[in-house]
Amino acid sequence: MSRLDELIRKLCPDGVEYKKLGEVATITRGGNFQKSDFSKVGIPCIHYGQIYTSYGLFTEKTITFISGDKAKKQKMAVTNDIVMAVTSENIEDVCKCVAWLGNEDIAVSGHTAIIHHNQNAKYLTYYFNSILFFSQKRKLVHGIKVIEVTPDKLADIKVPIPPIEVQREIVRILDTFTELTAELTAELTAELAARKKQYKYYRDGMMNIEGAVYTLEDVCQIVDCPHTSPKWKESGVPVIRNYNLVNGIIDTTNLSYIDEEEYQSRIKRIAPKKDDILFSREAPIGNIGIVPEGFVCCQGQRVVLLRPNQDIVLPRYLLYELQASVVREQIFRVEQVGSTVSNFNISDLKKLHFTLPSLDAQKAIVEKLDVFSGLCASITEGLPTEVAARQKQYEYYRDKLLTFKEATV
Template sequence: MSPIENLIQRLSPNGVAFKELGEIAELVRGNGMPKTDFTESGIGAIHYGQIYTYYGTWTTKTISFVSPETARKLAKVDPGDVIITNTSENVEDVGKAVAWLGDEQIVTGGHATVLKHDQDPKFIAYWLQSPGFQIQKRRHATGTKVIDVSAKNLAKIKIPVPPVEVQREIVRVLDAFSALEAELEAELEARRRQYAYYRDKLLTFEETSV
């Protein structure tokens, strides 16, 4: 039996409960915030499109900002909140999430929903990558060219809710594997560059006359 299984058996002897997201979190739908609102500094902001292209499972910094005046009109994201995308061009990507672990309140805009909860934020963000979530979101997805899973439907999705101590242990293990994966990818990229260098060097010759 693994350490996590032992922990579950000790802290949750009757098994892990499943609850709807709407039971464990307040879901706040974002609005507005086109990229033209971005400024060089100000209040941190995460655009839904950046969750697809830039952010991983969690972040402590934003790459975009809006003015304090603009921020007042947008959905607020407090430390520990999770931002979920509501819209995508395909069903595989819709519902991608990022946990905000920075120290200050930031904002988000349309096509995104903020989960405000008292669970481990990384646990929720990791679970939103799992097959269990992928299967459920497909049942609630609507649209053809543009796929949408509304905040109302997200609230119906059932998530396992083990004790927070168990959540943190799961996160610790997944973080370790994520760090290892990043290290291996960096090593692989270095080897690719090395290969390209020697390939070009060894296969380049000066033409000489016979």
């Protein structure tokens, strides 16, 4: 039997009392300062927008301050108060909150509720992030463009209130789970960074071999994009834009589309086909992707098509060459001397130069690099999948820990 089970059996064997939040807390609205009131020193403060972007569930320090004079006119939160943002653009984020665990009183901006209570602050905060709270919150929201929950409505939210000892044990378990998830994420991220560094070193070393020097113009047909913005559609033929070019592949998770008539107009110069390489000459400059077999698409603005002369260079070898340090350094130098870094001219693109070995040597190098890049890709794909699985597991156990048999009166 776990310690939590023992505590529940000992302290609340007949179930846990569910109380309205208004019975265990006072709920007040925040103040009225703006981001323009921030100062480098003064009274610590939390602006409601920061709850979405800059804080986790708990904090002992604020990232901003306001002057003492301004703070005198504000609503303040004290240690263990929970600051909840009560307006958002969506129902998922509204009521996101942070528990203030610092020693000083802090000023709190508008669009918030300050929840002053007599319970364990971390316990309540974990509850406010559970599906149990969400199912009640969604009944209280109003608005379309701006979603809001008025602070006075929060008083009717029902919360399980076990004895403080039980709350502390639940917090200990969830804190441990959170730390383990964070450690796993850090380890996987470090592993990915190490593998990418190793791969870069391996790739650059393999491509630093003797051979003839070529410019990109020597080995490719280079075709610039149409210089007009298309009429976008909800579906149709994909238009490959600079942000769709990621680590040598075309990312299809966020595509833009045009209709057939627009497509025919945009491929008058050339229609992308298998093994063509698409190159972004606008920030992020130099991102590339290779067109897979059977993928119908067209170039977006600032996306250049490179069609390798396969009597000289293998498409995948050129793909790796364009990602190697020798080419990246040339792109960087052009960016540095230009008046703007947002555009890479076709004339500069044509001048990119590199050494090419024989086709047989290219083939052998590509086979090795494909294996290594595949390993890096599997780690890259596995990282968010593993983290998402851990997060889902955490949410399951959090909600389970916060679910109790309700005591009968």
